[in-house]
Amino acid sequence: MLSQPGRRAALRVALRAAALGTAGAAAGGLTAACGPGRPDTAPSGSPPGPPRPARPAQAAPAAAPRRFAGQPVEIGHGPRDRPRVALTFHGNGDPAIARAVLAAAEKGGARVTVLAIGSWLDAHPELARRILDGGHELGNHTQRHLAINDMPEAEAYAEITGCAQRLKRLTGSIGTWFRPSQTQYATPLVRKLAQRAGYPHVLSYDVDSLDFTSPGAAAVIRTVTGTIRPGSVVSLHFGYADTVDAMPPLLEELARRKLRAVTTTELLTP
Numbered sequence: 001m002l003s004q005p006g007r008r009a010a011l012r013v014a015l016r017a018a019a020l021g022t023a024g025a026a027a028g029g030l031t032a033a034c035g036p037g038r039p040d041t042a043p044s045g046s047p048p049g050p051p052r053p054a055r056p057a058q059a060a061p062a063a064a065p066r067r068f069a070g071q072p073v074e075i076g077h078g079p080r081d082r083p084r085v086a087l088t089f090h091g092n093g094d095p096a097i098a099r100a101v102l103a104a105a106e107k108g109g110a111r112v113t114v115l116a117i118g119s120w121l122d123a124h125p126e127l128a129r130r131i132l133d134g135g136h137e138l139g140n141h142t143q144r145h146l147a148i149n150d151m152p153e154a155e156a157y158a159e160i161t162g163c164a165q166r167l168k169r170l171t172g173s174i175g176t177w178f179r180p181s182q183t184q185y186a187t188p189l190v191r192k193l194a195q196r197a198g199y200p201h202v203l204s205y206d207v208d209s210l211d212f213t214s215p216g217a218a219a220v221i222r223t224v225t226g227t228i229r230p231g232s233v234v235s236l237h238f239g240y241a242d243t244v245d246a247m248p249p250l251l252e253e254l255a256r257r258k259l260r261a262v263t264t265t266e267l268l269t270p
């Protein structure tokens, strides 16, 4: 965590960079989303398969996926003519970091979208409700976060449905969104499989924070503020300390620009 003065310094650095129009590393050589090959994205936990016995839902069922008229199957951003953005998080890693990011979002008046990995939900099932109870949105980021675009059909489908079953068991819904693992864009086959599993859309993004490369909070802020615009869907990750430190100054800067951080469903709802 950065100290208060450290946070202010990080913000100053980010604002200066934004003023100069430097887009940060988003346009650079790192292209793959969600850190392919990064330690935290290695297979972990149980393989896809039947979830453990159901437990009663603790609250009303979460929202089901919906189809958004006029939107493509794969959505990379929302309307550009409204001052809203969606901060979307790869749900994995240390639960303390996840809780710290959620708390920072709530303190800053933001609602976010968490795409949870199924094996992470197996290890920390209480986080599903924590996310929903904070007014955030919860979705599916595959069971094990493998390179889904490279998988045979049956295996890729099991990755999607494995996570969907866990979400359903924990929340009453398969989650409002599906995001493919280790890629910004799904192949046509993965898009088709997501639809078969009950997700009318695949959620991509147009701003990559590159927080999973641990570049420091100031760089995360610089990258996001240098590329974000109305309608943007920003890819961020739980599991990295930089992201926690970046959240307060990032939300301050979004507020200064009058950009509201809303859930992805809110972003796309007219």
Ligand SMILES: [Zn+2]
Pocket (backbone or CB within 6 Å): 033, 034, 035, 090, 141, 145, 181, 182
């Ligand atoms: Zn990911």
